Amino acid sequence: MLFGAIYDFVFQMGEVVMLLARVLYWLPRPPYRFRELFKQMEKFGVSSVSVVFITSLFTGMVLALESYTGLKRFNAQTMIGSLVAISMFRELGPVLTALVVTGRAGSAFAAELGTMRVTEQIDAIYTMAVDPVHYLVVPRVVTGVTMLPILTIVSDFLGILGGYFVSVVLLHVNPQAYVRQMLTHTDLHDLYSGLVKAVVFGLLISLICCYKGFTTKGGAEGVGRSTTHAVVVSSVAVFVADYFLTAFMF
């Protein structure tokens, strides 16, 4: 049972890598479908931004609240700012955004492509002498790789804003000290490392969700199944990749 599950996982990861190879093959080749790309980017951003907004804001707020309790014991409340900023930049911004995006945009990729598969629309694209990977997967992967870092920056900023609000407005931490501490203890490397993570997560999520959609079988039930799988596998992949990226980059 467990052995079978591991076999399936390794097999599917192999297929995802093959899909990546096909995406890379088609990526530089014309025609460049900018209309399709912008449509995907718009859908991707619009569907996720409000959820990213709320989750990040509250995460920043709760981070400030929790760390206040601990840091107060050392009389180091002004450190809250740097703690929130570093956590958001390096870890929570990219990971939270990736999870939100998996739930919103990733599931939509899987469901949409899955429906197209079971209603033979993907076959139809093929018979019109257009490569379905080129037409459907390339724009979605490019969208994932570019939009996730952008949403991550939004998330970072809102987390810091939430932290500032709780610390300064609710807990009356000195605002000048708060900001000064934050600026001295964080540097651009924190931001960049988070964005590198976001790029990798974007690639993983879009590839896995497109793969799941592409390989859907069995009608409406199959679409539901592959959408669920897409979300579960993508989320797990994000956590696993997060550890290894952190281990390599720091």
Added chain:
Amino acid sequence: MEERAAIQVINLHKSFGSHRVLKGVSFEVKKGELFYIIGKSGEGKSVLLKHMVGLIEPDKGKVLIDGVDFHGASGAEALRLRRKVGMVFQYGALFDSMTVYENIAFPLREHYRMGEERIREAVREKLRLVDLEGIEERFPSELSGGMRKRVALARALALNPEILLYDEPTTGLDPVLTDEIDNLIKETQQKTGVTSVVVSHDIWSVVRHADRVAYLANGRIEFIGTPAELLECDNPLVKGFICARLEGDVVEALRRSCSGCSQS
């Protein structure tokens, strides 16, 4: 000199797991003819058809389009071959995120650098060919089953294919609509001269319209010939298929509606 066949299927084998669907299928379709493939459900008719458009790779055997091996070709050659063969799917397979206009324009936009005006003209022309006009801005979900099939046909015609494959075009339609679609297939073949291969299990469509017909059973072609020959055929499998659900006098009626039969 005999003209080269539009499609040659040579000794095609295909298995899914341990299930052997095609066990050595061979036949030819001549240029410009209306060719039917009939057989019971689940005998691999659609699988056979999908080999002819490259959607399925054979385990063994070849499909030649205009003398060129479909599955051996790659790159630009494969693309050129795929453009020669159009396919009308069972449920239309229209892009439901696009309007009728965008659906038919899709292959044009992908393959030609055409101005919007010329695309509009081409779309209108294809829609006229299938007797539909003024529905460009509607979405597929707003169309009836018959209209959707017509749009699917118009889209398949957009690249001016030399060969058109129809996957069960009349399955699940009511008798009136079945007739309508059958006539449309015939008209399209006559108007455009396109070589047409139709997968069906409707014996009436076959006797009325087919130039030639092949009967697929147990993974092999059990019969190939004109509809008249089909009705006279002594093969028990073929007879069983034709006579299922039919009384003797209805078989007579079939013979009468088939122009090639002797009307004694």
